[in-house]
Amino acid sequence: LLCLDQMSLLFDKQIAYHDLEGIIVGQDEKERIAQNLQDKSCMILRNHGLVATGSSIAEAFWSYYYLEFACKVQIYILSTGQP
Numbered sequence: 001l002l003c004l005d006q007m008s009l010l011f012d013k014q015i016a017y018h019d020l021e022g023i024i025v026g027q028d029e030k031e032r033i034a035q036n037l038q039d040k041s042c043m044i045l046r047n048h049g050l051v052a053t054g055s056s057i058a059e060a061f062w063s064y065y066y067l068e069f070a071c072k073v074q075i076y077i078l079s080t081g082q083p
Contacts, residue, residue: 001044001070004077008070015067016040020048042067 003009018036021029037043042063043051050067054060 001067002074005070005073007066007073010066011042011070014040014042016043018043018045020045044071 001008001011001015003012016037018033024030024033033043037051037053041053045051050064050071052060052064052067054063
């Protein structure tokens with residue numbers, strides 16, 4: 001996620017990334033996801049979607065909501081083709 005607007009700045013250095021390998025059935029990928037998440041509260045599963053955690057359902061919801069919004073803004077900005 002690029003820091004292109006105020007919403008994305010909320011997540012600066014707070015996002016983990018993971019290359020999703022498919023349907024998660026094995027313990028090994030679960031462990032890799034947990035290892036990639038470490039102390040971050042959100043994760044972008046490349047080619048799949050978003051994950052958000054929190055100390056409450058409300059905190060996880062708002063993290064997901066704002067992360068999805070930041071991703072949409074990035075798509076809109078990049079689609080202009082402007083530097």
